[in-house]
Amino acid sequence: MSAAKRVQQWATFARTWHIFDCKWQDPYESANIIKKYLMGQHKPIYHPLNDCGDVVVCINSREIALRGDEWRKRAYFHHTGYPGGASWTLAWELHNKDPTMIIKKAVYRAMKGNLQRRHTMQRLFIYHEENVPEDIMKNVSSQIRQSRLVPTRLDHIPEEEVKQYPKVMDYPKDYVLK
Amino acid sequence: MVFLTIANLVRVRGPDEFWRKRRIFRLAAHYIGRRRNCYSIAVRNVHRALVYATKARKLKKQDMIDLWNTRITAACEQHNITQFSLKEGLDRANIMLDRKSLSDLACWEPRTFECLAAVAKEKLQLDGFVNYADKKLPTGTELNLRDVMLEHWLKEEKH
């Protein structure tokens, strides 16, 4: 193998570190995206027996958004193994206890259950806020596109812009401003 | 063999027992333990293995198709085109490549695949064929960094 070929080989199979911002993202939608990068399915050289998966760093996992009333409708099941050891935790309770758990479970469930799954999960780092340890952040060289747009709060838009925004509704003639 | 009595004819079990069993044992040669040494256990396992092999002949083809699809989708994402519109564009341009050759090109000759994607895009544009799935989330080369970069990355000073 020539030196150039050897370098090409390294470059092809080198692990890339991706960052994913979970702010206002649905964890179950984003799990499908993250899974693709963890398993290496975003590379044309993918093969199930080929160790070409990348590393994903998730930040802001506290800021994830669930749809509709799922915060109080979705329950997570756990069984201690002893009789009467079953417990159901609602999504918001789980998120209170550990803000990284929902996204971790979502990614874990998105992948097919085989012997590789737990090793693939080792390459997923989740942080509940923006502060990532320096030794991890320095490896990151790519970012994964979010699937949902992050909405802007009305009080974060400058007041001038709100006033100048085109209007669709006008007050009737006899309206008293409130 | 010649059987003079009916009773003996009934008892005969096919060709010579040794060769019949040997045929099964040959197939069970790579098993471990009693599965390879005891005939009654070996024959059960050999039959099961043959059934699996029959089913797997079909599954293997499906598995390969899935793998090719994964690879083509991955390569298409890099050039901001969906697999559907790539196929549509190539068909209209009279480039009849199947999934296997497309995935081989994507894997071993990425530049060729890039040209194919460009040809498909150009052809679709000439024909006025619009796939809105491509426009929705631009990827790869047409990615606008401002859309995806984290805010504080944009703000921080680049040295």
Next chain:
Amino acid sequence: MAGLVKVGFSLARNAIISTSVRSIATTKSLNLKDIRECKEGSTLIVEGVTVPSPRTELLIRAENIPGYEPVVPSSKPPCYMCALGLDVKHTDVLILSQFVRTDGCMLPRRITGLCRRQQKKIGKMVTMAQKAGLMINLTPDNCKKDPRKRREHKKFNTYYDERTIFMKYIPKPLDRFKR
């Protein structure tokens, strides 16, 4: 004596809580009015000032857009939102905030002038935006003005699907397994 005290008390309350003053109709209301209060010494002056609507210049109507072709005249012309044909999402707070009062309450249909369907749709989207905490500055005064200070499940981010607005029955995840 008791009556005098009561009158004095009510006057004092009127001076403090301005909302109760607003219910007094001072003039015949025919124009857009802004009620202003100014205090000069010990007297509180409440006046309804006729103001031009701040929205008239920025107003967008479908018939003013060049290239707009009205639909074949049916029995009734469409309302202005139907005519515009905008795809409004619950995150478009700049549009939704035009339909609410300063306390975040949806305006009634006689004021918005929408058709029944649009009124229902916009009303629900305003609710969605409020629940998601996107219009937190348009809330009653006793609100804490920070979605994270809400209790239990309400303090986490929630997004909504606009397709559910006119869905009578929203299927639950477990309904997939029903026969």
